Amino acid sequence: MSAKIFPTAQDAENAFYEALERCDLEGMMAVWAEDEDVLCVHPTGGRLTGQDQVRESWAQMFAAGPRARLQVTQQVAISAMMLAVHSVFENFSLEGAAPGDARPLPIVATNVYLRTAAGWRMIVHHASPAPAQPAAAEPRQAPPKLLH
Secondary structure, eight states, X not given: OOSOXXXXXXXXXXXXXXXXXXXXXXXXXXXXXXXXXXXXXXXXXXXXXXXXXHHHHHHHHHXXXXXXXXXXXXXXXXXXXXXXXXXXXXXXXXXXXXXXGOOOEEEEEEEEEEEETTEEEEEEEEEEEOOOOOOOOOOOOOOOOOOO
């Protein structure tokens, strides 16, 4: 059992994203519930269930070491006594990317947390590529007014 206690779902979420950015496998797994019913879906990946599959997927992802900067925005949180659901946008920027490749990679994610005897723990992380945001349109200028 993890010695870390997360008093709120937001504390668990903060630890999750810190571990993700640092490629810290032990920090990442400290956030997850120690339960075989945990579920993880990475962008363009399949459904992973149970501690072993979830741990192995993060280990593979972290093998290359920290390369990404992460900004989490537009959080929507729904909380109850025992369950919290957070919907966020994750924007990844790859370090060392060529100047033209430095665009953030937008991901939409849903994180579900359960209040346990050991504090709040993640039970679901589902991330998918976000739809491309349309470029901001140039402001349209009104046609000149003709006065007769």
